[in-house]
Amino acid sequence: MxxxxxxxxxxxxxxxxxxxxxxxxxxxxxxxxxxxxxxxxxxxxxxxxxxxxxxxxxxxxxxxxxxxxxxxxxxxxxxxxxxxxxxxxxxxxxxxxxxxxxxxxxxxxxxxxxxxxxxxxxxxxxxxxxxxxxxxxxxxxxxxxxxxxxxxxxxxxxxxxxxxxxxxxxxxxxxxxxxxxxxxxxxxxxxxxxxxxxxxxxxxxxxxxxxxxxxxxxxxxxxxxxxxxxxxxxxxxxxxxxxxxxxxxxxxxxxxxxxxxxxxxxxxxxxxxxxxxxxxxxxxxxxxxxxxxxxxxxxxxxxxxxxxxxxxxxxxxxxxxxxxxxxxxxxxxxxxxxxxxxxxxxxxxxxxxxxxxxxxxxxxxxxxxxxxxxxxxxxxxxxxxxxxxxxxxxxxxxxxxxxxxxxxxxxxxxxxxxxxxxxxxxxxxxxxxxxxxxxxxxxxxxxCIHTINSDSRIPNGSYNERRLVDSLDPSCRLLALCNDMNLIELCATTQWFTFSGTLDEINVNCGKGFSKVESSKFCMGKFLKIRNTVYDILDILGIDLPGGEVKTIQDYISKVARDIKNYKHLWFKQSSLVDHYQTINKLSETLKNVGKGESLVLIGYSLLTQLNVGILYILAHTFKSLGLILNEQFGCLIILECNLFNQSILRFVEEIHKATIEAKVAGESVLAVLPIFKLYESDLYASIVNANHWSIKHYLSNISNYVQNK
CATH class of the missing domain: 3.40.50.12760 (Rossmann fold)
Known part of the structure; x- marks a missing residue:
């Protein structure tokens, strides 16, 4: 033997x-x-x-x-x-x-x-x-x-x-x-x-x-x-x-x-x-x-x-x-x-x-x-x-x-x-x-599965070069990161979607809450990493960027969507922090005031999380159409055009709102409302990924201009 x-x-x-x-x-x-x-x-x-x-x-x-x-x-x-x-x-x-x-x-x-x-x-x-x-x-x-x-x-x-x-x-x-x-x-x-x-x-x-x-x-x-x-x-x-x-x-x-x-x-x-x-x-x-x-x-x-x-x-x-x-x-x-x-x-x-x-x-x-x-x-x-x-x-x-x-x-x-x-x-x-x-x-x-699976696990540069970058003055490091993002070419587009099918059920998932988006299946990791690092540096420098003017955005909406006569708008402040409870609460309360035939415009609404994308997918089934507008001046605007007042969809929203309240009492958070594969298969998926990349680049460009002007 x-x-x-x-x-x-x-x-x-x-x-x-x-x-x-x-x-x-x-x-x-x-x-x-x-x-x-x-x-x-x-x-x-x-x-x-x-x-x-x-x-x-x-x-x-x-x-x-x-x-x-x-x-x-x-x-x-x-x-x-x-x-x-x-x-x-x-x-x-x-x-x-x-x-x-x-x-x-x-x-x-x-x-x-x-x-x-x-x-x-x-x-x-x-x-x-x-x-x-x-x-x-x-x-x-x-x-x-x-x-x-x-x-x-x-x-x-x-x-x-x-x-x-x-x-x-x-x-x-x-x-x-x-x-x-x-x-x-x-x-x-x-x-x-x-x-x-x-x-x-x-x-x-x-x-x-x-x-x-x-x-x-x-x-x-x-x-x-x-x-x-x-x-x-x-x-x-x-x-x-x-x-x-x-x-x-x-x-x-x-x-x-x-x-x-x-x-x-x-x-x-x-x-x-x-x-x-x-x-x-x-x-x-x-x-x-x-x-x-x-x-x-x-x-x-x-x-x-x-x-x-x-x-x-x-x-x-x-x-x-x-x-x-x-x-x-x-x-x-x-x-x-x-x-x-x-x-x-x-x-x-x-x-x-x-x-x-x-x-x-x-x-x-x-x-x-x-x-x-x-x-x-x-x-x-x-x-x-x-x-x-x-x-x-x-x-x-x-x-x-x-x-x-x-x-x-x-x-x-x-x-x-x-x-x-x-x-x-x-x-x-x-x-x-x-x-x-x-x-x-x-x-x-x-x-047949199309998802973002191309992030390299190999960091750029040598070990010593990365240590050198980490040791830079925060302001210099901030501008260097913003400049890196500016070198990436992205196209500003406007796309409209119509969801005519039915949505039979939702699947509410609860779990441990988190305060910061560390990863996303709707954004390349390199974009998200730069975004999060910039937010961290802004906190160190004590910089809080001013928000856009609502009146200016309203004027812009009236130009790009002339057939929208009556609409409500909902503003979400750009932030590194995540508060799913507040997001769902604001959406639920606002929807109650959007009448039949009226539209809803979401400004600054994050599309980085499975929860937010799932909610948007659900809302799209009670409006005539959904528009994703990428603009040099305002970033990403979401237009939900003409409320059809679909009662089953509105009940889903209330169910999600109720689950959010119960989760908060239990020390948890609602993390998803639809199976992830349904979102992957949606026609929205590729456009949402592009919108996230565009939004991050747009925001970092504003930061760079603001810091340099100061």
Whole structure:
């Protein structure tokens, strides 16, 4: 039987482990073409094999969980050897501080040895919703028996996916099951920061929501609609929903937090989230279940304690860096197999659950309670992954300054990329599925969804350049941001819409209120980020811009809409603050005074939130037509022309108003009144996005003029 020995002298019987728990159709294989192509260059063959072999086994034979009464009682502690490794790694990372991130990412993508895997999968396998996350999950599931033996035997499994946006772990698991365990009856639940909750920052989310909106019934955003897993009530809500589906035998947790502004402390920044993910998984999993948890470095006491705790609760634990994980980052996956069960976790899990939201600064375990053997294993593990990451970064720097990829080095990289893609497809026996009926949602449906999914997560400029911009005098920074916006070309348009169909029902959603729009599915993230930053600077400078003259706007309306004889207008002051209660209250009261045949003009009405857009969509069904007018002088004006006095629509408005009052009493807020997919499908959608971009640019232009004139 084949065995492999890693760099730490630990023998691994992967073939035996896999064959013991997976169907006979699943196992290692070789690609004849790969062998043929690499036979003449053993060094390349050896290198390619090593890229698929970045794993560390934790020997947990003699591990014992510390007494529960000692949990979170000791002050933070350090392991000097690990902090030395951390400092050495950060010294290498710091060499990147002056590189433009976009250029650097383009360079490292070209040199990524697994860079051909994605397009080869797209070309030859055509998976549903293919992303890098898809490849990473498939690799983890193929190298380790993540799908437990009990699931294959009972032919039933429920999986739960934490921090799952945009959803590729789900489609990857589906593909794996269809090829390797097609008889398993599978159901799933996923959670992530809700992309439709405008209080969640863009920097914490992935903008692509095509899969989410196509499978909303499987997504749980918690009791407060935020999707924040670090909320205890949301965690309990998720556990309750998942358990009703059956035995949870797989939990994946792919969460992270944006560390762009402090990359050297990534591990500490992400640690509270990883703690919540792990506790949630332990409460979800049935005995013999598996956990796949994204980790980064394991230098600090938080990570050491968490990894040790999990090593005590699972029969086998591995740390794996998939070949498709970006070579130059610290990402790894903790693979935990065969859960010993909640009864085994006992009082420890109860104590950790009690500490779920406390965010204590104490260490989970006392340093003396972690065996020296475990600490030494972590030092060896940290050194191995640090050496690998540092070597990749330094090689990329060298090639960057040599003018990129030229000559022999370029040919070698291309050759390696080709061989890695060959090996990936052959080793994991990847094949096409039998049509879209085998997929979760279907590529056709995903391809028909038109939403804003193009925001780059890579910030502009280098790390040091961004720090320099942040240190500018507020006034200079304000004008620089306004000038950036002025460089973006947008067209002022006037568009009219008529909604002749009926609106059968509304769907009022309540949750945690927010005071500032941090994200929006009706505006590109870069526009919103500039807007919010400018508002923050205005607060620092104590500037409050004067509003426009109502009389001037009234004169303008009479010119552009001459057939509007009688109308009411409703003014909303431009502000960074959100008050859904006031907005709905003002609309409801004003509508009572708009008679049949009269019109309503909304000035300064925000179209950034799902709630406001939904209300406008509803109102459009009781007026003859809706006009969106973008004007150089006034920004965006909304004209609801000729009230048809539709009683059912007016009842909907009253229902929303009543729900708003009740939500306020309960300490919540009404956040949505129509399903998001209905708004996406509306003819209004593209025009609202354009109107938001125009309004932000118009407002910032006014700010720039006002500040310069002062």
């Amino acid at each position: 084949a065995t492999k020995t890693n760099g730490f002298g630990i023998k691994r019987d992967f073939d035996g482990m896999l064959n013991a728990q997976l169907p006979k159709s699943f196992g290692s294989s070789s690609c004849s073409f790969h062998h043929k192509e690499s036979r003449n260059d053993p060094s390349l063959e050896s290198l390619v094999d090593s890229l698929f072999n970045k794993q560390f086994i934790i020997d947990n034979t003699n591990f014992k969980i510390p007494e529960s009464k000692t949990i979170f009682t000791e002050n933070p502690w350090i392991v000097p050897e690990l902090l030395t490794i951390k400092a050495e790694l950060n010294d290498v990372k710091n060499k990147l501080n002056d590189y433009d991130l976009a250029e650097w990412h383009q360079h490292t993508r070209r040199r990524n040895k697994a860079g051909d895997v994605q397009w080869r999968l797209k070309k030859e396998i055509d998976p549903e919703f293919l992303t890098q996350a898809w490849s990473k999950f498939y690799e983890n599931a193929s190298v380790f028996p993540l799908i437990p033996k009990i699931a294959i035997q009972t032919k039933k499994m429920v999986s739960v996916h934490l921090c799952e946006a945009p959803g590729a772990f789900v489609t990857s698991l589906n593909h794996w099951l269809k090829l390797n365990a097609p008889s398993v009856e599978w159901d799933w639940v996923a959670t992530t920061l809700n992309p439709y909750y405008e209080g969640n920052p863009n920097s914490c989310m992935i903008s692509d929501d095509r899969f989410i909106i196509s499978s909303l019934d499987h997504w749980c955003f918690g009791t407060d609609y935020t999707g924040n897993l670090m909320s205890f009530k949301n965690m309990e809500n998720l556990v309750g929903i998942a358990r009703k589906k059956g035995d949870v035998l797989l939990v994946t947790a792919d969460g992270s937090i944006d560390c762009t502004n402090d990359p050297g402390e990534q591990e500490s920044i992400v640690a509270p989230l990883q703690f919540c993910e792990a506790v949630t998984a332990l409460k979800l999993l049935s005995t013999h279940g598996s956990l796949l948890l994204k980790m980064f470095t394991i230098f600090e006491h938080q990570s050491l304690c968490l990894v040790y705790f999990l090593s005590c609760l699972f029969e086998k634990v591995f740390i794996n860096k998939p070949v498709t994980s970006k070579e130059g980052n610290s990402e790894t996956y903790l693979v935990c197999l065969d859960y010993r069960g909640q009864a085994f976790a006992g009082a420890h899990l109860d104590v950790l659950t009690d500490c779920y939201e406390k965010r204590t600064n104490k260490s989970m375990f006392c340093q003396r309670d972690l065996p020296e053997d475990f600490v030494q294993q972590m030092i060896s593990c940290g050194q191995f992954f640090k050496n690998y990451q540092s070597k990749v970064i330094l090689n990329n720097i060298e090639s960057y300054h040599c003018g990129g990829d030229k000559g022999h080095l370029d040919n070698e990289v291309k050759r390696i990329k080709y061989l890695v893609a060959n090996k990936f497809i052959a080793e994991y026996r990847l094949k096409k599925l039998n049509g879209e009926n085998s997929e979760v949602v279907g590529k056709t449906k995903l391809g």
